[in-house]
Amino acid sequence: MTLPHGRVAHQTILVLDFGSQYTQLIARRLRELSVYSEIVSHSISASEIEKRQPQGIIFSGGPASLSEVGAPTCDPDVFDCDLPILGICYGMQLLTKQYGGMVGGAAEREYGPAAVSVTPGGGADGVFRNVPSEFKVWASHGDFIREAPPGFDVVGTSPNAPVAAMADAKRQRYGLLFHPEVVHTDYGATILKNFTELCECRGDWTMSSFVDEATERIRNTVGSEGRVVCGLSGGVDSTVAAVLIHRAIGDRLTCIFVDNGLLRLDERRQVEDRFTN
Numbered sequence: 703m704t705l706p707h708g709r710v711a712h713q714t715i716l717v718l719d720f721g722s723q724y725t726q727l728i729a730r731r732l733r734e735l736s737v738y739s740e741i742v743s744h745s746i747s748a749s750e751i752e753k754r755q756p757q758g759i760i761f762s763g764g765p766a767s768l769s770e771v772g773a774p775t776c777d778p779d780v781f782d783c784d785l786p787i788l789g790i791c792y793g794m795q796l797l798t799k800q801y802g803g804m805v806g807g808a809a810e811r812e813y814g815p816a817a818v819s820v821t822p823g824g825g826a827d828g829v830f831r832n833v834p835s836e837f838k839v840w841a842s843h844g845d846f847i848r849e850a851p852p853g854f855d856v857v858g859t860s861p862n863a864p865v866a867a868m869a870d871a872k873r874q875r876y877g878l879l880f881h882p883e884v885v886h887t888d889y890g891a892t893i894l895k896n897f898t899e900l901c902e903c904r905g906d907w908t909m910s911s912f913v914d915e916a917t918e919r920i921r922n923t924v925g926s927e928g929r930v931v932c933g934l935s936g937g938v939d940s941t942v943a944a945v946l947i948h949r950a951i952g953d954r955l956t957c958i959f960v961d962n963g964l965l966r967l968d969e970r971r972q973v974e975d976r977f978t979n
Contacts (some may be wrong), residue, residue, distance in 0.1 A: 720796075757786075805847060819835060931956050
């Protein structure tokens with residue numbers, strides 16, 4: 703399916719950001735699995751999610767505690783959407799609270815390596831498919847799940863967390879108290895791949911396709927005679943933007959670099975050399 707201006711509608715998983723330092727990693731890991739992902743604010747409305755027509759939703763982790771006043775949450779209607787949802791760490795705690803489970807403060811904050819044991823039958827057809835019965839994970843949380851919500855099965859435990867993973871296969875709701883997106887978690891990529899398959903993602907996105915589609919979109923937006931001015935700092939963001947625009951319209955792009963007096967030693971010369979040679 704092609705949208706206006708040449709944009710292709712790839713299957714998408716939305717990542718609702720609750721402030722985790724690893725949110726960008728979640729999106730990256732999904733894209734490494736050839737599944738297009740977009741990070742959106744946790745405050746996004748259910749109606750906006752519906753407009754985007756994602757295949758599934760991931761709730762990221764976050765530094766807050768649900769016991770805090772003003773702890774971030776999301777539109778209550780999101781929980782009623784007919785889409786698979788995976789809650790990671792804080793996201794799992796949010797699922798637990800919403801569906802009637804119990805979240806409480808741990809005796810000690812858990813940060814670092816932990817061992818998770820998959821409960822018998824817990825990995826047969828869910829996020830733990832093709833994962834061994836015990837594996838190492840990376841944990842980072844101050845709260846834990848005292849009691850899983852009604853309808854959820856406990857599918858993973860650890861010495862410090864009696865509910866390290868839970869699943870409601872009927873409603874397609876899954877929770878992990880650890881972070882599958884970091885390299886410190888064994889089989890993290892497998893777990894995320896299992897979730898994409900539960901979302902029925904076909905894996906049709908690649909970085910090369912993104913470059914081609916972005917180039918075509920820029921070309922159609924600018925038109926055959928338009929020109930573009932690009933503020934160029936030499937950093938990753940402006941450099942990628944400049945390269946894509948130049949690929950689309952060639953010499954009709956003019957880049958402007960401003961030495962604001964606050965650059966690093968020799969940074970001006972390095973930027974000028976890089977983009978004028």
